[in-house]
Amino acid sequence: MPVRDTVLSLTGVNKRFGAVQVLTDIHLEVTAGEVVALVGDNGAGKSTLVKIICGVYQPDGGEISFAGLNMTVGGPSEAQALGIATVFQDLALCDNLDVVANLFLGQEKHHGVVLDEVEMEKESWRLLRTLSAKIPSVRIPIAALSGGQRQTVAIARSLVGAPKLVMLDEPTAALGVAQTAEVLNLIERLRANGLAVIVISHNMADVQAVADRVVVLRLGRNAADFKVAEVTTERLVAAITGASDNVVAARAERRAAGDEAGHETPREGEASS
């Protein structure tokens, strides 16, 4: 595997809201062509971290370097200009506009004052094909699309400005089985196109299916950093909850041990002990 460039690197990032220290000394590194999953319990600071990277919040301390340059992101539009694209959980699409209009919303191509619909439509098809996306027509309103197709449009839209880093906030949260598979497939496509990807997810199965690395946050601190190939769901859950002797994990381990020993292990024994 070739040596890949580090796209984003965070060192010692801190963030406070009033009396609450939301993020403490966060380190994070993402390289090109890598999918990093950001997991953690509610309140672990995932969303705050993403908002700092995409420029919605300013960090109180620490360094962020993007594509090898130290950066201070002034706002979301500056982050976009730098090449950081974010797909928010609610997708932020306009239901009444068609796919083309949504893809280029706010950055329409135009000839003088007139919109260049032909150019935008061509570019839309190119973007959707790089994602191998299955959208029947780009001239139907978003309201006519399924949840997975909307997610596809939102992801395709993040690619309009040729970004280096794409961040996805809970991309599979509201989707069915087939649609989730479709979106995971898209994330792999992003990786294949050499982009750095950060995915926030609560779904361990999705994380293990698509990510290369899993970064666990707990109470605003780096709790763990796993390579997906070397981690089990139990260890992930343990890192997220912060208790390796967690009752759930312990019971699961006991059960696994029991399974290995043979199915004759009487369940009553466990209950009575």
Added chain:
Amino acid sequence: MTEVKSTTGEADPTLATGVSSDLADERLIQTQGLAGYGRLFLNRLKGGDLGSLPVVVGLLIISVVFASLEPRFLSSFTIMNILQFAAPVGIISLGIVLVLLLGEIDLSVGSVSGLAAATMAVLVVNQGWSITLAMVAAVAVGLVIGSGYALLYTRIGVPSFVFSLAGLLGFQGALLYVLGSDGTINLPDESWLVQFARFKFVTGLPSYLLVVLIAVGYFAAQYYGIQRRRSADLSAPSLTMVGIRTGLLGLGLLALVWYLQQGQGRGVGYLVLLFAALVVLMDLVLRKSRWGRHVFAVGGNVEAARRSGIKVDRVYFSVFALCSMLAALGGLMAAAQLTSVSQSSGTTDTNLTAIAAAVIGGTSLFGGRGSAYAALLGILVLQAITSGLNIIGVDSSVRFMVTGGVLLLAIAIDSVSRRARSSSGRG
């Protein structure tokens, strides 16, 4: 019949089938030829995408009913009158369409139109200004009012319903204040504005040339669009379809222009031309410009528009300002048509007629859906009802009730088609 293709989509399907690249998806129903377009049209109707069909049908029904009661209804003179009287309120209604597209409302357009007319009349008659300068000042009054509304909305967050209700009352007071003790001011008959609104008509050769020009322009624009889409390997409507549409448009307009010059008709009024030009211009701007796209986006989902970098406040500002300016312009035209400004200018039913016209024409009250043609069609329906009832000699009490009924019917149709749209995925 349906060939099952590999779902991975790696191979470019256009190479195999020779279909335009945007129609390559196997799930897309192909439409070819006239029958295809007919089927597409029927499917859209079934899906609740009625467009302007209900209004057009309504207009036809109104015409048939009144014509059977009183044949004079379809005389060239009456039709000309309907068009002439529809224009001023239609111009006001055009601004309402814009505001409704954002999902907001402006209840004060009538009062603003009256105030603008009074401002102009006082400046011209009492202060001796030139009519053109006074008109500019009056439209500037609209601009100031609209800007004030936009500031109230974007900076303080007052709902548009409330500040425009305040404006409805406040500017009616301002109208009385500006008129002072005069009560009524008559505009000089010889001023170009009155001439423009009452006595200028396009007739004969120029009128027919204008129609030909419009048809040729339409065809040229469509042809250019088709060529560009073809060269980009995208599907394009067939030239035959465009030819048929151009023919229908040209012949329809020719017939109308010709008919308006028969009998007592005097041709197409300048005022009507101004209104039509404004409608077409507004439609083009809404559909083809970035600003228009942003108006629809803000009306559809403000938060999404904001996050995609659209300067949402500017969109609100421009729309409220344009709405009040169009209201002012409409007020000036109404005053010119009546050759006077009185204490009742713009106060009686101008407000509600303008708003009802936009809604009857098919503009959604919930934002993000509608077109400039809604103002044209809606005001034609309302004016046809008014003129028709006048001709058959019915009291204005009945007119208000009928107008109310039509408004209710229009909203009911919109609500039903909304339900059909959401169940068939057309939003």
